[in-house]
Amino acid sequence: MTKLITIHLMFFFISSFLYSQDLQLVDGNFVKMDKCGFPPESESQVNSIDNWGYSYDSLLTDLEIWRQSPYVKIDSIGLSVQGRPLWQLTITSDPNNIAGKRTVYIHARTHPQETEGFWVTKEIIKILLTENSFAQTVRENCVFYIVPMYNPDGVELGYPRRNANNVDLESNWFTFPNEPEVAALKARFTELMASPNPIEVELNMHSSSLCKRYFVYHDSTGTSPQFAVMQQQFIEGVRSYYPTGIEPWNYYVSWTGGNPMKYPESWFWYYHGESVMALTYEDMYQCSGTGNFNVTAKAILRGVMDYMNIPTEVELSDNSIPSEFTLEQNYPNPFNPTTKISWQSPVSSWQTIKLYDLMGREIETIINGYFEAGYHSTLLTVNSSLSSGVYFYRLQAGNFTQTKKMILMR
């Protein structure tokens, strides 16, 4: 009995502690999760043996590719706990001359497992380096600083959410001393904020188990009524370029009990108030709708330009639209229990992919939604009750259907 009461008291203590730290309002309900949809301050996932599909070496390979562009300069803002450089790309028309440029900062992969936020960031880099009039306008007006892998040690150790010292870097911004990664990024922010080109927009790229794309909105009680309106305009501005993919500004409301004083955004608010639009963006973490990273990246870039009043009336030319519908073979195959399904659509339309058994009985709907023309993929994780054997998956888009076979091997 005494033990039970103690447990109850402990639970009460822990929950009130969490509530006092940071409350989130999701779809009208208060929830006790961090903004990425995981239990706060906990290692809720097993470690990865493949660095969540994109390792530090993968980054080094990409850096060599990006380095060939005349619009890119690459340097390091500091070192991680284990001594890995925190690489930063400078992207602008002439990276050695940033005079008069408007500054945007983006950092990704604080939480190593949340690769989707990185895939969007990689698409942003790709767009910024493209030879077309949109990218040219952006480069002529702005300088983008991008840290694609802010927690390389966590990535290399296969940790889901922490750095080599087992600290969640996301919430270390008001603890002292800071972790080296936090100290490095904070020093860089401080340097830029004191420069003639202070940061105007800072995006912190994550992905969420809530399986939605959203910005973490900071309530006026934790910021100001003026900043609340600015955030709404920013988020709805981005969303206007991808209304079917990104949630409205009030989907995820944070800081309802004041500023929690632990996030990078808290730091920006505390020191620089309304002058910096500092927001976390959450992509979909390993969900059936995961994908469309290029669509999201374009929406974010267009929204940022609109927010900064930089006219980009020219169309964002896109030569990456496939010429016909194709349903690709799933990978891996055979699989257990997760596999990736990719498909291409030449037009924007409502598209569904369903899973069937050998007898043609429908087992589940894998995707069902409006997709832009382009290259898409989704991860399928089958129910543990499904037995080994042959299954079919079918893509339907208008009059087009295509079916492929997959093998589940328990």
Ligand SMILES: [Zn+2]
């Ligand atoms: Zn996260």
